[in-house]
Amino acid sequence: MPTSHPAQPVVAGSAKCLVVDDEPGVRGFLIRMLQTQGFQCFEASSGQEALRVLERIGEPPLIVTDMRMPEMDGISFLEVVRVRYPDTSVIMLSGVSETTTAVDCLHRGAADFLLKPVSMSELQARVSRALEKRALVLQNRGYQETLERQVHEQAVRIQELFLQGVQMLARALEAKDAYTRGHSIRVSQYAVATASRLGFSGVSLDGIRLGGELHDIGKIGTREAVLHKPGTLTEEEFRQITEHPLLGERMLSPLAQESPDVLRIVRSHHERLDGRGFPDGLRGEKIPIEARIVAVADAFDAMTTRRPYRESRPPTDALTELRRVAGSQLDPDAVEAFVEVYPIPQPAEVCV
Numbered sequence: 001m002p003t004s005h006p007a008q009p010v011v012a013g014s015a016k017c018l019v020v021d022d023e024p025g026v027r028g029f030l031i032r033m034l035q036t037q038g039f040q041c042f043e044a045s046s047g048q049e050a051l052r053v054l055e056r057i058g059e060p061p062l063i064v065t066d067m068r069m070p071e072m073d074g075i076s077f078l079e080v081v082r083v084r085y086p087d088t089s090v091i092m093l094s095g096v097s098e099t100t101t102a103v104d105c106l107h108r109g110a111a112d113f114l115l116k117p118v119s120m121s122e123l124q125a126r127v128s129r130a131l132e133k134r135a136l137v138l139q140n141r142g143y144q145e146t147l148e149r150q151v152h153e154q155a156v157r158i159q160e161l162f163l164q165g166v167q168m169l170a171r172a173l174e175a176k177d178a179y180t181r182g183h184s185i186r187v188s189q190y191a192v193a194t195a196s197r198l199g200f201s202g203v204s205l206d207g208i209r210l211g212g213e214l215h216d217i218g219k220i221g222t223r224e225a226v227l228h229k230p231g232t233l234t235e236e237e238f239r240q241i242t243e244h245p246l247l248g249e250r251m252l253s254p255l256a257q258e259s260p261d262v263l264r265i266v267r268s269h270h271e272r273l274d275g276r277g278f279p280d281g282l283r284g285e286k287i288p289i290e291a292r293i294v295a296v297a298d299a300f301d302a303m304t305t306r307r308p309y310r311e312s313r314p315p316t317d318a319l320t321e322l323r324r325v326a327g328s329q330l331d332p333d334a335v336e337a338f339v340e341v342y343p344i345p346q347p348a349e350v351c352v
């Protein structure tokens with residue numbers, strides 16, 4: 001190994017190096033050699049003392065340590081260093097009789113070992129090699145971290161684009177229908193206010209906001225003639241309506257990993273506490289709480305807006321009706337929370 005081989009950036013300037021040896025003469029010799037390589041050297045006469053020095057100076061790129069020392073020997077010291085300072089390269093010094101142990105050191109994470117007596121050229125070459133390897137490891141880790149961050153950022157961006165797409169779809173779906181215009185935004189706002197009252201916050205509240213906005217997205221697959229039919233639905237037409245939660249859930253499946261609560265809302269917002277809802281006929285607390293909250297908001301908005309088959313009802317009537325069906329159709333706690341937070345201020349954009 002040529003001694004002139006440049007050690008990578010860690011050697012440049014005044015990189016720190018800790019020299020650990022119980023013999024002051026050896027320590028001084030090693031320090032002088034390492035200083036010629038540009039290191040700012042620190043010293044310790046035992047493993048214990050070295051650990052105290054490390055607490056003071058932080059994680060150095062390099063430690064050169066003897067194997068046989070009082071208090072704490074080189075191997076015990078190495079094991080502690082690997083745990084506390086995993087990015088430090090440790091070069092072990094050993095006598096000829098300790099070569100087996102020295103090889104063992106490599107298995108325990110030492111960068112290299114040197115036999116005593118140490119020559120200047122040998123030490124410099126081994127130090128350069130150890131630090132070059134360390135620099136490569138750090139560089140690879142940097143690439144890895146950058147790559148992982150980029151992949152994560154792209155995944156987030158893809159999900160944002162997907163969400164923007166389905167949100168636009170939901171609004172476009174409503175925009176062409178005078179009866180449901182603004183419905184999903186109002187449901188979302190009612191549900192968020194109710195959920196906040198019930199103690200939801202942070203990401204769980206975000207899930208309810210989005211779930212409220214998208215709860216009826218599956219209606220894109222329901223024929224308009226059925227959606228807007230003024231009279232009673234036939235059995236077949238009703239079956240078509242009941243498919244929208246499952247279709248919506250399928251449409252939003254890309255959110256399954258990041259926002260499972262949104263999918264729960266979309267699937268279960270037509271369940272009833274008494275088990276007579278759809279699509280799964282869930283009862284009581286088997287219905288996800290987020291869906292129970294959105295169901296209250298959905299019921300209120302449906303009652304207070306005009307539909308093809310009936311006129312709108314005044315809010316006070318609708319609140320009374322919510323209380324009447326609390327316990328059979330709707331969750332009583334969610335109903336009470338909604339009644340407490342109503343009326344909820346409406347931003348101008350949803351009143352268009």
Ligand SMILES: [Fe+2]
Binds near residue numbers: 215216244269270
């Ligand atoms: Fe619905």
